[in-house]
Amino acid sequence: MRLCFQTESVPWFVRSSKLHLSPIMNINTLSEREETSPDFQFKVLATDGKARRGAITMPRGTIRTPAYMPVGTAGTVKAMYMDQVRDLGSDVILGNTYHLMLRPGAERVAKLGGLHEFARWPHPILTDSGGFQVMSLAQLRRMSERGVIFQSHIDGRKYDLTPERSIEIQALLDSDIQMQLDECLALPAENKEIERAMELSLRWADRSHTAFKAQSDHKARAMFGIVQGGDNPELRVKSAQALKAMDMKGYSIGGLAVGEPQEVMLKMLDITCPELPKEKPRYLMGVGTPDDLLESIARGVDMFDCVMPTRAGRHATAYSRMGKINMRNARHAEDHRPLDEMSDCPASSQYSRAYLHHLMRSNEALGGMLLTWNNLAYYQYLMQGARNAIEQGRYADFMANTKAGWEKGDIEVLE
Numbered sequence: 001m002r003l004c005f006q007t008e009s010v011p012w013f014v015r016s017s018k019l020h021l022s023p024i025m026n027i028n029t030l031s032e033r034e035e036t037s038p039d040f041q042f043k044v045l046a047t048d049g050k051a052r053r054g055a056i057t058m059p060r061g062t063i064r065t066p067a068y069m070p071v072g073t074a075g076t077v078k079a080m081y082m083d084q085v086r087d088l089g090s091d092v093i094l095g096n097t098y099h100l101m102l103r104p105g106a107e108r109v110a111k112l113g114g115l116h117e118f119a120r121w122p123h124p125i126l127t128d129s130g131g132f133q134v135m136s137l138a139q140l141r142r143m144s145e146r147g148v149i150f151q152s153h154i155d156g157r158k159y160d161l162t163p164e165r166s167i168e169i170q171a172l173l174d175s176d177i178q179m180q181l182d183e184c185l186a187l188p189a190e191n192k193e194i195e196r197a198m199e200l201s202l203r204w205a206d207r208s209h210t211a212f213k214a215q216s217d218h219k220a221r222a223m224f225g226i227v228q229g230g231d232n233p234e235l236r237v238k239s240a241q242a243l244k245a246m247d248m249k250g251y252s253i254g255g256l257a258v259g260e261p262q263e264v265m266l267k268m269l270d271i272t273c274p275e276l277p278k279e280k281p282r283y284l285m286g287v288g289t290p291d292d293l294l295e296s297i298a299r300g301v302d303m304f305d306c307v308m309p310t311r312a313g314r315h316a317t318a319y320s321r322m323g324k325i326n327m328r329n330a331r332h333a334e335d336h337r338p339l340d341e342m343s344d345c346p347a348s349s350q351y352s353r354a355y356l357h358h359l360m361r362s363n364e365a366l367g368g369m370l371l372t373w374n375n376l377a378y379y380q381y382l383m384q385g386a387r388n389a390i391e392q393g394r395y396a397d398f399m400a401n402t403k404a405g406w407e408k409g410d411i412e413v414l415e
Contacts, residue, residue: 033091033123035062040222040249042281046391050273050300053390056250056281058176059220060116061123063091065281065302066386068293068379069126071310074099075109075119078310079365079372082121088345088373089380092177093121094305097169098130098137101159102152106172114174126305127175129166129208131182131201131226131254132286145200147181163207167223171215179252180208182226187259194230201228202242209246222249224283230255231264233271240275251276252283253301257292266295273300290319290382291406294399297386309379313372316360320348320378323406327371332357335414345377 037057046053056063070077070085073096077085085093095115100106112118115125133150134141140151147162163181170178182201185194205225212223225243229235243251253272256265269284276282283303284296293304309319318325320340327339335353343349347370359367382402389398 033062033064036060039219042250042279044278048390048393048395049298051297051386051390051395052300052302053387054281054302056124058124058222060176061091063124063303064383064387066293066297066383066390067091067303068383069094069303069305070376071305071307072119072121072125073307074103075115077376079314079369080310080376082119084373085376086121086123088377089384090123090376092124092126095119095125095127095173095175096130096133097127097166097173097179098133098150098161100127100173101130101161101169102154106169110172110174114172116174124176125173126177126283127170127173127179128285129170129179129181129226130161131179131184134183143183145203147204163204164211167208167211167215176221177250178212178221178223180205180223180225182228182254184228184255184258185230187231187255187264189230191230191232191235194228194232195235198228198230198235198239201226202239205243205246205248209248224248224250224252224281226252226254226285227272227276228255229268229272231260231268233268236268236272237275240272244275244277248280250281250283252285254285256284257287257306262292262295265292266299269296269299269301290379291403293379293382294386294402297390298395298399309375310372313370313375314368316367316371317375318356318371319375320410321402321405322408322410325410327353327356327360327367329357331413337411337414339374343374343377343381345374347371347373348377 035057036059038059041057042054044052044054054065069092070090072093075095077093109115109118116122134148140153142149150159150161166181167178181204183197185197209223212218225246225248227239227243229239256268273282281302282300284301286306287304288306316326316328318327318339332353337353338349339353340348351370356367356370385398389395
Protein backbone atom coordinates (compact mmCIF):
# COMPACT_ATOMS: atom_id res chain seq x y z
CA MET A 1 0.00 0.00 0.00
CA ARG A 2 1.35 3.39 -1.00
CA LEU A 3 1.36 6.14 1.61
CA CYS A 4 1.80 9.07 -0.77
CA PHE A 5 -1.17 10.93 -2.18
CA GLN A 6 0.20 11.15 -5.70
CA THR A 7 1.09 8.89 -8.59
CA GLU A 8 4.63 7.59 -8.84
CA SER A 9 5.11 8.71 -12.43
CA VAL A 10 4.06 12.32 -11.76
CA PRO A 11 5.68 13.94 -8.68
CA TRP A 12 3.64 16.45 -6.71
CA PHE A 13 5.78 19.43 -7.69
CA VAL A 14 5.02 19.09 -11.40
CA ARG A 15 1.37 18.05 -11.06
CA SER A 16 0.35 20.86 -8.79
CA SER A 17 -2.15 23.43 -10.01
CA LYS A 18 -1.61 25.37 -6.76
CA LEU A 19 2.15 25.90 -6.74
CA HIS A 20 2.59 29.43 -8.09
CA LEU A 21 5.71 30.22 -6.13
CA SER A 22 7.70 31.34 -9.16
CA PRO A 23 6.82 32.23 -12.75
CA ILE A 24 9.55 29.90 -14.05
CA MET A 25 7.93 26.66 -12.85
CA ASN A 26 6.85 24.44 -15.74
CA ILE A 27 6.47 20.76 -16.58
CA ASN A 28 9.69 19.02 -17.57
CA THR A 29 9.72 15.79 -19.53
CA LEU A 30 8.54 13.32 -16.91
CA SER A 31 10.36 10.41 -18.52
CA GLU A 32 13.76 12.13 -18.36
CA ARG A 33 14.87 10.55 -15.09
CA GLU A 34 13.91 7.09 -16.37
CA GLU A 35 16.42 7.30 -19.23
CA THR A 36 19.40 4.98 -18.90
CA SER A 37 22.84 4.52 -20.41
CA PRO A 38 25.18 1.51 -20.29
CA ASP A 39 28.01 3.84 -19.26
CA PHE A 40 28.28 6.78 -16.89
CA GLN A 41 27.62 9.98 -18.84
CA PHE A 42 27.22 13.64 -17.91
CA LYS A 43 25.93 16.39 -20.15
CA VAL A 44 25.51 20.10 -19.48
CA LEU A 45 22.15 20.91 -21.07
CA ALA A 46 21.92 24.63 -20.30
CA THR A 47 23.82 27.37 -18.49
CA ASP A 48 22.85 30.70 -16.99
CA GLY A 49 25.94 32.55 -15.84
CA LYS A 50 27.90 29.92 -13.94
CA ALA A 51 24.78 27.93 -13.01
CA ARG A 52 24.43 24.66 -14.91
CA ARG A 53 21.47 22.46 -15.81
CA GLY A 54 22.65 18.96 -16.62
CA ALA A 55 21.97 15.24 -16.53
CA ILE A 56 23.97 12.27 -15.30
CA THR A 57 22.83 9.12 -17.09
CA MET A 58 23.66 5.64 -15.78
CA PRO A 59 22.27 2.10 -16.09
CA ARG A 60 19.86 2.69 -13.20
CA GLY A 61 18.51 6.00 -14.46
CA THR A 62 19.19 9.70 -14.85
CA ILE A 63 20.10 12.25 -12.18
CA ARG A 64 18.81 15.68 -13.16
CA THR A 65 21.13 18.43 -11.98
CA PRO A 66 21.23 20.57 -9.95
CA ALA A 67 20.29 17.73 -7.61
CA TYR A 68 19.75 17.46 -3.88
CA MET A 69 20.39 13.89 -2.68
CA PRO A 70 18.44 12.82 0.43
CA VAL A 71 20.76 11.22 2.95
CA GLY A 72 20.09 7.53 3.61
CA THR A 73 23.12 6.95 5.82
CA ALA A 74 22.25 3.44 6.99
CA GLY A 75 20.15 2.43 4.00
CA THR A 76 17.14 4.53 4.99
CA VAL A 77 16.10 8.16 4.61
CA LYS A 78 14.99 8.76 8.18
CA ALA A 79 11.23 9.03 8.77
CA MET A 80 10.43 8.43 5.08
CA TYR A 81 9.27 5.58 2.87
CA MET A 82 11.31 5.14 -0.28
CA ASP A 83 8.28 5.62 -2.54
CA GLN A 84 7.69 9.00 -0.87
CA VAL A 85 11.31 9.98 -1.47
CA ARG A 86 11.03 9.07 -5.14
CA ASP A 87 7.67 10.76 -5.63
CA LEU A 88 9.04 14.03 -4.25
CA GLY A 89 11.44 14.16 -7.19
CA SER A 90 14.57 12.48 -5.84
CA ASP A 91 16.65 10.82 -8.54
CA VAL A 92 19.43 9.57 -6.26
CA ILE A 93 19.99 8.95 -2.55
CA LEU A 94 23.15 8.74 -0.47
CA GLY A 95 24.45 5.87 1.67
CA ASN A 96 27.45 5.85 4.00
CA THR A 97 30.30 3.38 3.80
CA TYR A 98 31.32 3.66 7.46
CA HIS A 99 27.87 3.08 8.93
CA LEU A 100 26.95 0.26 6.54
CA MET A 101 30.36 -1.35 7.17
CA LEU A 102 29.50 -1.53 10.87
CA ARG A 103 25.89 -2.58 10.51
CA PRO A 104 24.69 -4.74 8.80
CA GLY A 105 28.08 -5.19 7.05
CA ALA A 106 29.00 -4.82 3.39
CA GLU A 107 29.37 -8.54 2.76
CA ARG A 108 25.91 -9.18 4.22
CA VAL A 109 24.35 -6.46 2.05
CA ALA A 110 26.03 -7.99 -1.02
CA LYS A 111 24.72 -11.44 -0.07
CA LEU A 112 21.22 -9.96 0.13
CA GLY A 113 21.43 -8.51 -3.38
CA GLY A 114 23.12 -5.15 -2.84
CA LEU A 115 21.88 -1.91 -1.32
CA HIS A 116 19.33 -1.20 -4.05
CA GLU A 117 17.53 -4.47 -3.42
CA PHE A 118 18.05 -4.32 0.34
CA ALA A 119 16.54 -0.82 0.66
CA ARG A 120 14.00 -1.21 -2.18
CA TRP A 121 15.50 1.71 -4.13
CA PRO A 122 16.17 0.63 -7.75
CA HIS A 123 17.52 4.05 -8.77
CA PRO A 124 21.05 5.54 -8.52
CA ILE A 125 22.82 5.50 -5.16
CA LEU A 126 25.90 7.52 -4.21
CA THR A 127 28.02 6.35 -1.27
CA ASP A 128 30.31 8.44 0.89
CA SER A 129 33.65 6.80 1.62
CA GLY A 130 33.86 7.18 5.38
CA GLY A 131 36.09 10.24 5.13
CA PHE A 132 33.69 12.47 7.05
CA GLN A 133 33.85 10.06 10.00
CA VAL A 134 37.63 10.58 10.06
CA MET A 135 36.69 14.03 11.40
CA SER A 136 33.42 13.42 13.23
CA LEU A 137 34.67 10.31 15.06
CA ALA A 138 38.25 11.47 15.61
CA GLN A 139 38.22 10.16 19.18
CA LEU A 140 37.44 6.64 17.89
CA ARG A 141 40.03 6.27 15.14
CA ARG A 142 43.75 5.94 14.54
CA MET A 143 45.07 7.20 11.20
CA SER A 144 48.22 6.46 9.20
CA GLU A 145 49.44 6.63 5.61
CA ARG A 146 47.87 3.20 5.07
CA GLY A 147 44.37 4.23 6.13
CA VAL A 148 42.17 4.49 9.21
CA ILE A 149 41.45 2.05 12.02
CA PHE A 150 38.08 2.79 13.57
CA GLN A 151 36.76 1.56 16.87
CA SER A 152 33.06 0.95 16.40
CA HIS A 153 30.84 3.35 18.31
CA ILE A 154 28.34 0.46 18.53
CA ASP A 155 30.27 -2.43 20.06
CA GLY A 156 33.92 -1.37 20.23
CA ARG A 157 35.14 -3.70 17.46
CA LYS A 158 38.06 -2.57 15.29
CA TYR A 159 37.59 -1.90 11.57
CA ASP A 160 40.41 -1.31 9.10
CA LEU A 161 39.39 1.19 6.41
CA THR A 162 42.01 1.80 3.72
CA PRO A 163 41.34 3.52 0.39
CA GLU A 164 41.19 0.08 -1.23
CA ARG A 165 38.83 -1.36 1.39
CA SER A 166 36.56 1.68 1.15
CA ILE A 167 36.19 1.15 -2.60
CA GLU A 168 35.70 -2.59 -2.05
CA ILE A 169 32.88 -1.90 0.42
CA GLN A 170 31.22 0.53 -1.97
CA ALA A 171 31.40 -2.12 -4.71
CA LEU A 172 29.85 -4.71 -2.37
CA LEU A 173 27.06 -2.25 -1.64
CA ASP A 174 26.61 -1.97 -5.44
CA SER A 175 26.94 1.81 -5.33
CA ASP A 176 26.59 3.67 -8.62
CA ILE A 177 28.74 6.66 -7.64
CA GLN A 178 31.60 5.97 -5.26
CA MET A 179 33.80 8.39 -3.33
CA GLN A 180 37.52 8.24 -2.68
CA LEU A 181 38.62 7.91 0.94
CA ASP A 182 39.84 11.29 2.19
CA GLU A 183 40.68 13.14 5.38
CA CYS A 184 38.17 15.86 6.20
CA LEU A 185 39.32 18.52 8.68
CA ALA A 186 37.17 20.76 10.84
CA LEU A 187 37.77 24.48 10.44
CA PRO A 188 39.47 26.59 11.58
CA ALA A 189 42.76 24.69 11.33
CA GLU A 190 46.43 25.55 10.90
CA ASN A 191 47.65 25.80 7.30
CA LYS A 192 50.31 23.18 7.95
CA GLU A 193 47.67 20.70 9.09
CA ILE A 194 45.37 21.58 6.17
CA GLU A 195 48.21 20.96 3.71
CA ARG A 196 49.13 17.64 5.33
CA ALA A 197 45.52 16.39 5.12
CA MET A 198 45.17 17.64 1.54
CA GLU A 199 48.33 15.86 0.39
CA LEU A 200 47.29 12.64 2.14
CA SER A 201 43.88 12.85 0.50
CA LEU A 202 45.54 13.17 -2.92
CA ARG A 203 47.59 10.03 -2.32
CA TRP A 204 44.47 8.24 -1.15
CA ALA A 205 42.63 9.51 -4.25
CA ASP A 206 45.19 7.82 -6.48
CA ARG A 207 44.91 4.56 -4.56
CA SER A 208 41.11 4.73 -4.54
CA HIS A 209 41.03 5.38 -8.29
CA THR A 210 43.30 2.42 -9.00
CA ALA A 211 41.04 0.17 -6.92
CA PHE A 212 37.94 1.53 -8.64
CA LYS A 213 39.30 0.93 -12.16
CA ALA A 214 39.95 -2.69 -11.19
CA GLN A 215 36.19 -3.27 -10.89
CA SER A 216 34.95 -5.25 -13.88
CA ASP A 217 31.95 -2.93 -14.40
CA HIS A 218 33.63 0.38 -13.62
CA LYS A 219 32.54 1.94 -16.93
CA ALA A 220 28.91 1.78 -15.79
CA ARG A 221 29.76 3.48 -12.50
CA ALA A 222 31.75 6.50 -11.36
CA MET A 223 34.25 7.40 -8.69
CA PHE A 224 34.62 11.02 -7.68
CA GLY A 225 37.76 12.62 -6.32
CA ILE A 226 37.39 15.00 -3.39
CA VAL A 227 38.97 18.45 -3.40
CA GLN A 228 40.37 19.38 0.01
CA GLY A 229 42.40 22.36 1.18
CA GLY A 230 40.32 23.87 3.96
CA ASP A 231 39.98 27.64 3.69
CA ASN A 232 43.35 28.07 1.95
CA PRO A 233 42.86 29.22 -1.68
CA GLU A 234 46.27 28.02 -2.89
CA LEU A 235 45.75 24.54 -1.43
CA ARG A 236 42.26 24.31 -2.93
CA VAL A 237 43.66 25.09 -6.38
CA LYS A 238 46.53 22.63 -5.92
CA SER A 239 44.15 19.86 -4.87
CA ALA A 240 41.73 20.53 -7.74
CA GLN A 241 44.48 20.55 -10.34
CA ALA A 242 46.04 17.33 -9.05
CA LEU A 243 42.68 15.54 -9.08
CA LYS A 244 41.87 16.88 -12.53
CA ALA A 245 45.10 15.29 -13.79
CA MET A 246 43.82 11.90 -12.54
CA ASP A 247 40.92 12.20 -15.04
CA MET A 248 38.11 11.01 -12.78
CA LYS A 249 34.45 10.88 -13.82
CA GLY A 250 33.38 13.57 -11.39
CA TYR A 251 34.70 15.81 -8.64
CA SER A 252 33.51 16.53 -5.13
CA ILE A 253 34.31 19.56 -3.04
CA GLY A 254 34.81 18.45 0.54
CA GLY A 255 35.89 19.99 3.80
CA LEU A 256 33.39 22.87 3.69
CA ALA A 257 30.44 23.67 5.98
CA VAL A 258 32.61 22.26 8.78
CA GLY A 259 32.76 25.33 11.00
CA GLU A 260 33.60 28.20 8.65
CA PRO A 261 31.20 31.09 7.87
CA GLN A 262 29.13 30.88 4.70
CA GLU A 263 31.14 33.65 3.04
CA VAL A 264 34.31 31.58 3.41
CA MET A 265 32.60 28.54 1.90
CA LEU A 266 31.37 30.58 -1.06
CA LYS A 267 34.81 32.11 -1.56
CA MET A 268 36.31 28.61 -1.75
CA LEU A 269 33.70 27.67 -4.35
CA ASP A 270 34.54 30.78 -6.37
CA ILE A 271 38.16 29.61 -6.38
CA THR A 272 37.62 25.87 -6.82
CA CYS A 273 34.85 25.48 -9.40
CA PRO A 274 36.76 27.20 -12.25
CA GLU A 275 39.62 24.74 -11.70
CA LEU A 276 37.40 21.70 -12.30
CA PRO A 277 36.53 20.32 -15.76
CA LYS A 278 33.42 21.90 -17.24
CA GLU A 279 32.34 18.60 -18.78
CA LYS A 280 32.20 16.71 -15.47
CA PRO A 281 29.79 16.93 -12.51
CA ARG A 282 30.67 18.86 -9.34
CA TYR A 283 29.38 17.73 -5.97
CA LEU A 284 29.48 19.89 -2.83
CA MET A 285 29.52 17.47 0.07
CA GLY A 286 27.44 17.90 3.21
CA VAL A 287 25.79 21.19 2.17
CA GLY A 288 23.45 22.60 3.28
CA THR A 289 20.76 25.21 4.00
CA PRO A 290 18.41 26.28 1.19
CA ASP A 291 20.42 29.51 0.88
CA ASP A 292 23.67 27.52 0.67
CA LEU A 293 22.23 25.49 -2.19
CA LEU A 294 21.04 28.47 -4.20
CA GLU A 295 24.32 30.35 -3.77
CA SER A 296 26.36 27.26 -4.66
CA ILE A 297 24.32 26.56 -7.78
CA ALA A 298 25.05 30.14 -8.88
CA ARG A 299 28.75 29.24 -8.65
CA GLY A 300 28.53 26.11 -10.79
CA VAL A 301 27.82 23.27 -8.32
CA ASP A 302 25.67 20.40 -9.61
CA MET A 303 25.01 18.07 -6.66
CA PHE A 304 24.40 18.32 -2.92
CA ASP A 305 23.67 16.16 0.10
CA CYS A 306 22.85 17.16 3.66
CA VAL A 307 21.07 15.70 6.68
CA MET A 308 19.61 19.13 7.48
CA PRO A 309 16.07 18.73 6.08
CA THR A 310 15.51 15.33 7.69
CA ARG A 311 17.20 16.19 11.00
CA ALA A 312 15.41 19.53 11.22
CA GLY A 313 12.08 17.84 10.55
CA ARG A 314 12.58 15.48 13.47
CA HIS A 315 13.30 18.52 15.68
CA ALA A 316 10.21 20.57 14.78
CA THR A 317 11.74 22.84 12.11
CA ALA A 318 9.94 23.22 8.80
CA TYR A 319 11.59 24.64 5.67
CA SER A 320 9.19 26.52 3.46
CA ARG A 321 8.78 29.35 0.95
CA MET A 322 8.37 31.57 4.04
CA GLY A 323 11.69 30.47 5.50
CA LYS A 324 12.27 28.33 8.60
CA ILE A 325 9.28 27.76 10.89
CA ASN A 326 9.50 26.39 14.44
CA MET A 327 6.45 24.20 14.92
CA ARG A 328 6.95 24.03 18.68
CA ASN A 329 6.19 27.75 18.92
CA ALA A 330 3.02 28.46 20.90
CA ARG A 331 1.67 30.69 18.10
CA HIS A 332 0.65 27.51 16.22
CA ALA A 333 -1.28 25.86 19.09
CA GLU A 334 -4.74 26.92 17.88
CA ASP A 335 -3.97 27.64 14.22
CA HIS A 336 -6.24 25.58 11.98
CA ARG A 337 -4.41 26.68 8.81
CA PRO A 338 -1.95 24.34 7.04
CA LEU A 339 1.77 24.88 7.07
CA ASP A 340 1.63 26.09 3.47
CA GLU A 341 -1.67 26.15 1.61
CA MET A 342 0.17 26.86 -1.66
CA SER A 343 2.01 23.54 -1.56
CA ASP A 344 0.68 20.33 -3.06
CA CYS A 345 2.71 18.19 -0.65
CA PRO A 346 0.12 16.58 1.65
CA ALA A 347 2.26 17.12 4.76
CA SER A 348 2.39 20.83 3.99
CA SER A 349 -1.19 21.47 2.91
CA GLN A 350 -3.44 18.84 4.49
CA TYR A 351 -2.49 19.00 8.19
CA SER A 352 -3.16 21.98 10.42
CA ARG A 353 -0.40 23.88 12.14
CA ALA A 354 -2.18 23.14 15.42
CA TYR A 355 -1.94 19.40 14.77
CA LEU A 356 1.72 19.57 13.75
CA HIS A 357 2.41 21.65 16.87
CA HIS A 358 0.60 19.09 19.03
CA LEU A 359 2.54 16.18 17.52
CA MET A 360 5.91 17.83 18.10
CA ARG A 361 5.09 18.98 21.63
CA SER A 362 3.86 15.45 22.42
CA ASN A 363 6.99 13.86 20.89
CA GLU A 364 4.84 11.80 18.54
CA ALA A 365 6.77 10.09 15.74
CA LEU A 366 4.23 11.24 13.16
CA GLY A 367 5.25 14.86 13.75
CA GLY A 368 8.82 14.20 12.63
CA MET A 369 7.58 12.14 9.70
CA LEU A 370 5.31 14.90 8.43
CA LEU A 371 7.85 17.69 8.83
CA THR A 372 10.54 15.58 7.17
CA TRP A 373 8.16 14.96 4.27
CA ASN A 374 7.53 18.71 4.04
CA ASN A 375 11.23 19.57 4.20
CA LEU A 376 12.33 17.10 1.53
CA ALA A 377 9.46 18.30 -0.65
CA TYR A 378 10.67 21.87 -0.31
CA TYR A 379 14.28 20.98 -1.09
CA GLN A 380 13.19 19.14 -4.24
CA TYR A 381 10.97 22.08 -5.19
CA LEU A 382 14.03 24.32 -4.99
CA MET A 383 16.00 21.97 -7.25
CA GLN A 384 13.19 21.74 -9.80
CA GLY A 385 12.83 25.51 -9.74
CA ALA A 386 16.57 25.97 -10.21
CA ARG A 387 16.65 23.57 -13.16
CA ASN A 388 13.73 25.31 -14.86
CA ALA A 389 15.17 28.77 -14.17
CA ILE A 390 18.56 27.89 -15.65
CA GLU A 391 16.89 26.51 -18.77
CA GLN A 392 15.00 29.79 -19.19
CA GLY A 393 17.93 32.06 -18.36
CA ARG A 394 16.21 33.38 -15.23
CA TYR A 395 18.22 31.87 -12.40
CA ALA A 396 19.09 35.23 -10.82
CA ASP A 397 15.39 36.14 -10.73
CA PHE A 398 14.48 32.77 -9.23
CA MET A 399 17.09 33.16 -6.51
CA ALA A 400 16.05 36.74 -5.73
CA ASN A 401 12.34 35.88 -5.59
CA THR A 402 12.99 32.87 -3.36
CA LYS A 403 15.08 34.90 -0.94
CA ALA A 404 12.44 37.62 -0.89
CA GLY A 405 9.93 35.03 0.27
CA TRP A 406 12.21 33.97 3.10
CA GLU A 407 12.81 37.60 4.05
CA LYS A 408 9.06 38.29 4.19
CA GLY A 409 8.70 35.52 6.73
CA ASP A 410 5.82 33.41 7.99
CA ILE A 411 2.15 34.25 7.63
CA GLU A 412 0.55 36.55 10.22
CA VAL A 413 -0.36 35.09 13.58
CA LEU A 414 -3.99 33.94 13.65
CA GLU A 415 -6.06 36.29 15.80
